Amino acid sequence: MIKYDPHHWWRHLLKLRGGLLQEIFGRLGVFSLWSIGLTWFHLHVHKIDVPVTGHTLVGTALSLLLVFRTNSSYDRFWEGRKLWGGVVNETRNLLRAAAMNIPSLELLRRLAAWTAVYPYALTRVLRGAGELGPAAALLPQAEVERVLAAGNAGVAVALRMSSVLAEARQRGLISDYVQMQIDQNVQQLIDYQGGCERIVRTPLPFAYMLHLRRTLILFILSLPFALVESFGWASVAVVVIIAYTFLGIEEIGVEIEEPFGTEDNDLPLEEISANIARTLNEMVPWMGAAIDSPTLTYPGAVLTKGSPLEQEPSE
Template structure:
């Protein structure tokens, strides 16, 4: 994710990173070259202009399609951010509540904090098809790391370890059944948020809608010079440049944000969120740096 000040226009007005200019540049260039060919043919061979009323009417419908496309994509982006906000909240609640009951069992609390901090990393790995445990990977034994890597579902494997620790707390009489149920509810909600993220990732927008929108967009932009050439002449090139840049840009924004869990410039900063959760949970568990370094490996 790119962090910027929305009040300062000139700071990012000419930025290329994250602006999608590279993604749509070739499409826009092809439209402009095609427009130049149409204008040349119109002026030096024979007139090929058509009435502009058709493009005026179709442009309205195309604009509505693009608005719906962008809104649907942003809904997915914002829902993804809310789901990750839920992961932040529930991990904090789990360790905050556990710390009250495990103040005399700091090792068990720290172990729970470690596996809870691993959950967002494992979730990110499932959404990105990668394996990255951040700095937490160095605190696990080789067996624990290989267990996570070899598991059928990394996040579920980590959540199972969290549930085992909660069950140990109950079996040792450290928490009552009511408290255990409350803490386990936090783990259940984490798995629910994981499922919500997977739903977004594995359910793209309907294929028929995307295909129809793109066909209409290409036909509109490539027939636009015929509607403009008689009125604007060579200025049609500038008109086609601006219109195709706007329309292709809006469509590409939808593509960019409909899958918010990647590693692109406009995707959610999941790695930063994972690091924030890591620091928060370790602070709640009283795991200062010197304490973590003194802990046996793989605790």
């Protein structure tokens, strides 16, 4: 995703990256050559102009179709961002609740590492490829390889997060009720993942996309017939400007309708995942520490030197 200051107009106008001009440049070239040929034919061979009324009516309908296309795509984009915002919140809630209830630094660090791996695993599910992030280096290599080989890496990581909670219950460190309550956060992560997968696997209806593009092509190809008599050679520039506007709107819809890819205007999943990992490391430090570090406990607290969880021992 490209970050920018919306208060500056002129700073961004000439930038190509993220502006979609490269994606539609070939189509603009085809339509401009078509317009040049028709204009030359009209001026030097035979008049081919038609009344502009039909294009006015079709242009209005086409504009409504493009607005619906863009709005539908942006709804998918914004829903994807909200789902990933939920992933951010639930990972924090999961580790916060675990840190306050599980008196074992070894289990907490393992849970924190698997939780930090989860957003990378979700990215792998949505994109079909990807690594598991720096926290994977702290986990058993055999388990990491099983996650990578799994059909759904996100579910595989969630299972291991739940297994840590189950192990804490088996050791008698937490009750059944506490395990169930903390595991609700894991379940919520799976729900958010399901929402993301729904967006990826359900594109806009094919018939709508096909009809819109056919109408758009026919409108632009026939536009010179309606403009050539009034504009002459200037009709070429007018056609290119109108084509750039309509094609650009349609291409924006294409780019943002699946927000989990790697294009310039897609969501920055790697950045979000890295931010999650940093926050979790602040809550329960695990970076640079062995998973089997010794446990230091006081009643009602889990401590590491310098940890933000450190508190006075209870009386």
